[in-house]
Amino acid sequence: MHPVLIFRHSPTEGPGYFTTFLDRHGIPWQLVRIDAGDAVPENLNGVSGVCLMGGPMSVNDDLPWIEPELALIRQAVAADIPVIGHCLGGQ
Numbered sequence: 001m002h003p004v005l006i007f008r009h010s011p012t013e014g015p016g017y018f019t020t021f022l023d024r025h026g027i028p029w030q031l032v033r034i035d036a037g038d039a040v041p042e043n044l045n046g047v048s049g050v051c052l053m054g055g056p057m058s059v060n061d062d063l064p065w066i067e068p069e070l071a072l073i074r075q076a077v078a079a080d081i082p083v084i085g086h087c088l089g090g091q
Contacts, residue, residue: 002048009055009088010035018051031090032079037070043075050076054087 004022005031006015014033022029027048032038035055044050050073059066076083 001027002046003030004051005030005032005041005044005047006051006053007032007034007040008053010053011058013054013087015051015053034065034069040065040072042068044072044079047076047081049054049082049084051078052083052085052088057088060087 004027008014008031015029018030019029029051032040034040041047052069052073057063059070059071073083075081
């Protein structure tokens with residue numbers, strides 16, 4: 001199985017129990033630390049799901065990673081790749 005990408009936007013808004021669940025079920029995952037400067041991947045090749053965590057910012061803020069992340073979400077939806085969002089990630 002390919003990994004689930006988990007996007008963290010703030011160090012205080014990590015994946016928590018979600019990664020415990022994935023580990024217990026043998027589902028690989030990869031943390032994309034947007035808050036630490038990780039780049040948004042250009043495509044979802046080799047990805048089985050996308051999880052977007054929260055943060056203190058708004059999707060309406062002018063941040064350099066928001067548009068690339070939105071494009072990746074659209075790509076996931078178009079490719080029937082499961083997407084889940086929490087707080088900011090659900091906006």
